[in-house]
Amino acid sequence: MTRSAVLEFTPKGLYCPAGDFYVDPWRAVDRAVITHAHADHARAGHGHYLATDIAAPVLKHRLGHIQCDTIPYGETLQMGNATVSLHPAGHVPGSAQIRIEVGGEVWVVSGDYKTEHDGLSTGFEPVRCHSFITESTFGLPAFRWRPQKEIFANINQWWAKNAEQSVVSILGAYGLGKAQRLLCGLDLSIGKVLTHGAVEGTNRVMRAQGISLPQTEQVTPETDRKPQAGHLITEPPSALGSTWSRRFGAVSLAFASGWIGLRGVRRRRAADRGFIMSDHADWEGLNSTIAATGAENIYVTHGYTDIFTKWLNSQGYNARVVRTEFSGETEDGETENGEAEIGDAEGDELREAQSESVPQ
Numbered sequence: 093m094t095r096s097a098v099l100e101f102t103p104k105g106l107y108c109p110a111g112d113f114y115v116d117p118w119r120a121v122d123r124a125v126i127t128h129a130h131a132d133h134a135r136a137g138h139g140h141y142l143a144t145d146i147a148a149p150v151l152k153h154r155l156g157h158i159q160c161d162t163i164p165y166g167e168t169l170q171m172g173n174a175t176v177s178l179h180p181a182g183h184v185p186g187s188a189q190i191r192i193e194v195g196g197e198v199w200v201v202s203g204d205y206k207t208e209h210d211g212l213s214t215g216f217e218p219v220r221c222h223s224f225i226t227e228s229t230f231g232l233p234a235f236r237w238r239p240q241k242e243i244f245a246n247i248n249q250w251w252a253k254n255a256e257q258s259v260v261s262i263l264g265a266y267g268l269g270k271a272q273r274l275l276c277g278l279d280l281s282i283g284k285v286l287t288h289g290a291v292e293g294t295n296r297v298m299r300a301q302g303i304s305l306p307q308t309e310q311v312t313p314e315t316d317r318k319p320q321a322g323h324l325i326t327e328p329p330s331a332l333g334s335t336w337s338r339r340f341g342a343v344s345l346a347f348a349s350g351w352i353g354l355r356g357v358r359r360r361r362a363a364d365r366g367f368i369m370s371d372h373a374d375w376e377g378l379n380s381t382i383a384a385t386g387a388e389n390i391y392v393t394h395g396y397t398d399i400f401t402k403w404l405n406s407q408g409y410n411a412r413v414v415r416t417e418f419s420g421e422t423e424d425g426e427t428e429n430g431e432a433e434i435g436d437a438e439g440d441e442l443r444e445a446q447s448e449s450v451p452q
Contacts, residue, residue, distance in 0.1 A: 098174070098192050098199040098223070101391075101414050106201060106225070110194040111174030113142075115201045118417040125176065127203025128187035129154055129268060132419040142169075144178050146214070146301070147186025150268060153297045165214060181205040182216030183371050184269030185303060191219050199223045200385065204420065206370070207377035208240060210273050212303075218384035225391040226382060229372045229420030230350055231400030237350070237374045243367055244277035250346060250365055252282050255322035260340040264329040264347045264363070266421075267291045269371050271326050272298060274348060275306050278324065286311050286320065288327035288336075317341065332363060350374075350421055372421055382409070394418040 100107045105117030113123040120137035127133050129143075129151040141160040143151050148162045163169055165188070168177045173195075178188035183204040190201040200221040209215040247263070254261045265271045267290040275295075278285060285308045287295065292310040299305055311325065317340045331337055332345050347363040350370025373381060382390055382404070390411040392401045397413040404411035 098194045098197050099201070099225070101416075105416070108171075108174050108192055108194070111171035111176065111192070113171055113174075113176075115190050115192075116203065116418065123171075125178075125190055126151065127181065127190060127201065128184055130184070130204070132417065133203055142176075144186045144188050146303075147188065149297050149301045150186065150294060153293065154268075179219050180214040180217045182207060182209065182213050185213050185272070185298060187213060187269075189219055191221065197222055199225070200387075201225045202227060202381075204229070204371070204418075205373055205377075205381065207373050207381060208237065210240060210276075210371075212273050212276050213269075216381075218381055220386050222387060223389040223391065224382060224385045224387035225393055225414070226378065227372065227418065227420055228378060228392050228395035228397055228400035230370060230374050231378055231392075231396035231403075233375045234353075235350060235370075235374045236376060237370065238368065240277070240369075243369050247274070247277070247346070247348075247367055248279040248282065250344070251278070251324050254344045255283050258321040258342065260320050260322070260343045261324040262332065262337050262340070262343050262345050263324060263326050264332040264345070265291075265326060265349075266371075267328050268294050270348060270369070271295075272303075272305055273371070274326060274369075275308065278306065280306055282322075282324070284309065284320075284323040286315075286323060286325045288325070288331055290328050291326050370421055395420050 104114060104119035104121055106115040113125055114121045115125050116127050116133040117124050118135060122139040124138040124141050126141055126143045129147055134151055136155045141158050143162055145162040145164050148160050152158060163178060165178055165180055168175055175193040177191045179191055181187040181189045181203055183206050192199050198221040200219045202225060204227050205216055207216050251261045265274050271291045287308045287310050289310055295305055295308060320340055337343060345363045346365040348367045348369045352366030352368050388410060390404055390409050391414045393414050393416045401411045401413050
């Protein structure tokens with residue numbers, strides 16, 4: 093059966109002619125449907141935005157004054173000749189998969205997604221479709237996440253040990269999504285939690301919209317660094333090892349990222365400890381999601397696109413790579429980017445893992 097394309101891959105982004113809108117466009121357009129508020133998916137300059145009601149407050153916080161409509165998960169909206177609905181992606185609070193139906197043909201744009209329920213974001217729900225647009229940030233068999241409960245046990249053990257030695261624990265993580273996820277898993281009986289302004293700004297927005305987060309205290313220029321021994325500070329990865337961090341005296345630096353298992357990543361981030369935690373699907377999550385959609389066609393947009401696409405085709409899917417400006421989670425944890433950010437040593441390690449793990 094020949095099916096028409098619901099979406100076109102254009103220089104501005106993913107375009108739906110039937111509805112005259114774009115999904116996560118990377119060039120200025122009149123109408124944009126946004127999966128989530130990370131900078132590679134939500135950019136300034138569009139005439140009109142559509143997002144989930146949960147994502148909109150952070151979207152406005154990041155982009156400033158924008159015209160933005162919202163719909164809750166699962167509600168349908170008619171946009172021209174296209175029927176649009178947003179469904180949980182599990183990536184960060186408010187993140188969505190965009191379901192678009194035109195003349196009985198269904199496409200789903202996943203944006204970024206995570207299949208393990210983190211207790212903060214609305215849990216991921218697979219959506220049946222004919223064509224599925226997926227990320228592949230961690231699209232290698234080498235990437236298999238441990239259960240979140242186990243990761244938090246390790247983080248709290250590290251913090252407790254530091255507290256016993258009157259050392260400040262500094263934990264680096266993205267200011268949107270992962271930082272709040274980490275906050276919700278911390279054992280607050282160990283000590284107080286302080287935050288970098290980049291993290292606390294998002295915390296305030298989420299609290300104002302009713303999202304429950306543990307109590308935190310923002311570090312300001314007036315904060316006395318000396319009495320903070322034993323407490324924990326969350327900050328963006330870029331601040332790890334900086335003068336800002338070192339002002340607290342005796343510190344232990346840690347970094348939470350899906351890339352942390354790779355040789356050299358923790359060293360380059362000046363971290364003493366690394367915790368493997370990502371807000372993206374791992375190898376098993378990617379494969380199980382694609383199977384659950386029942387999609388005939390798979391479009392792979394960012395990450396290990398060539399490798400993952402080859403694998404999908406070997407499994408009987410009709411898969412192809414689509415070049416976009418989406419990026420995913422980088423190995424340095426600072427921006428959402430893909431494999432181009434991996435250093436030579438890490439690239440060699442992953443190529444070795446690929447040759448050993450992916451059936452040829």
